[in-house]
Amino acid sequence: MGGVLGAPHAVDFPIVFGTMDAAGATIGAGESDPAKALNMMSAFAASARTGNPNTDRLPAWAPYDAETRTSMLINATPTAARDWRGAAREALADLRIAPFNRAALYGYEAQEARAKSRMGYAFWRIGA
Secondary structure: OOOOOOOOOOOOHHHHOOOHHHHHHHOOOOOOHHHHHHHHHHHHHHHHHHOOOOOOOOOOOOOOOOOOOEEEEOOOOOEEEEOOOHHHHHHOOOOOOOOOOHHHHHHHHHHHHHHHHHOOOOOOOOOO
16 A cells, blocks of 8 residues: 555554465555565564564664654565654644543533433443
């Protein structure tokens, strides 16, 4: 898919567990997939074993810090990238998102509680 999805949550599972053939269009296909999977699996295994993802299959992977912002781009030929997509990060630096609307959530919960009570369900709200 040419990276159009970016890195959504759990998209790496088929690569980590070597089940890319079952994942299809979610992760893309190509000759580099087996090498990509071996690189990803070795990094996950090393991290689980030692707490450090560095292996002989990858270039040096420095811990992330706010100055260098090093990311590992894991492909058939992995690359340690400094401040990867830094221009996009900087473009969004001043973006401010409106605070979460708790009133709307509580209104939704109240509506849901009324609906469930009419159906004979007990409705318990946990927390304040």
